[in-house]
Amino acid sequence: QSALTQPASxxxxxxxxxxxxxxxxxxxxxxxxxxxxxxxxxDKAPKLIIYDVNTRPSGVSNRFSGSKSGxxxxxxxxxxxxxxxxxxxxxxxxxxxxxxxxxGGTKLAVL
Amino acid sequence: xxxxxxxxxxxxxxxxxxRLSCAASGFTFSNYxxxxxxxxxxxxxxxxxxxxxxxxxxxxxxxxxxxxxISRDNSKNTLYLQMNSLRAEDTAIYYCAIGIQGINDWGQGxxxxxxx
Numbered sequence: 001q002s003a004l005t006q007p008a009s010x011x012x013x014x015x016x017x018x019x020x021x022x023x024x025x026x027x028x029x030x031x032x033x034x035x036x037x038x039x040x041x042x043d044k045a046p047k048l049i050i051y052d053v054n055t056r057p058s059g060v061s062n063r064f065s066g067s068k069s070g071x072x073x074x075x076x077x078x079x080x081x082x083x084x085x086x087x088x089x090x091x092x093x094x095x096x097x098x099x100x101x102x103x104g105g106t107k108l109a110v111l
Numbered sequence: 112x113x114x115x116x117x118x119x120x121x122x123x124x125x126x127x128x129x130r131l132s133c134a135a136s137g138f139t140f141s142n143y144x145x146x147x148x149x150x151x152x153x154x155x156x157x158x159x160x161x162x163x164x165x166x167x168x169x170x171x172x173x174x175x176x177x178x179x180x181i182s183r184d185n186s187k188n189t190l191y192l193q194m195n196s197l198r199a200e201d202t203a204i205y206y207c208a209i210g211i212q213g214i215n216d217w218g219q220g221x222x223x224x225x226x227x
Binding site: 003034036038040045046048051052057087089091093097098099100101102103104105 | 146148155156157158161170171172173176206211212213214215217218219220
């Protein structure tokens with residue numbers, strides 16, 4: 001089972017908005033509303049920022065939002081801040097032989 | 112407060128075995144599915160294995176199927192990962208985590224290095 005496809009890197013200026021895409025198949029992203037997004041700073045454990053496509057856990061800023069269209073899920077970060085600079089990973093439930101699959105990760109640079 | 116304490120990581124030779132443990136506290140352990148997720152040095156996250164709260168159902172990534180075994184002892188609030196026939200590509204930080212989708216709680220990770 002191949003990883004979900006994410007852009008390797010994106011960048012934006014403080015205050016701007018950016019969107020990170022996550023493309024899968026009908027067997028994962030497109031077939032189920034079980035897409036999650038994680039933020040990971042260097043040498044830290046991942047932090048959940050979105051689950052079930054568009055739900056934010058308690059305490060996560062409303063600058064983070066998720067959506068899905070067909071086989072592609074998206075994470076949008078509005079009002080970029082310096083502390084948003086991190087790696088971002090999507091994941092999805094999958095009916096393939098691997099139950100849960102991650103994207104390859106996207107490095108966000110805040111210029 | 113939820114706590115997950117990963118341990119057991121070490122340097123092991125190719126073909127060798129290792130058992131990871133994750134001591135859980137601060138929640139009703141038996142009520143939750145648990146997972147192991149790994150991250151190779153400088154690489155992305157990879158879900159490795161999951162187990163339902165009762166321990167009756169287990170799941171594995173294709174990359175470890177037949178070599179790794181996940182288990183849990185609900186009386187000890189502890190999750191395990193038995194890793195056999197280890198390969199260089201299994202070198203990674205292994206994180207214990209609560210849940211399978213939408214993982215909100217992670218251990219600190221334990222480093223497994225497979226090298227001769």
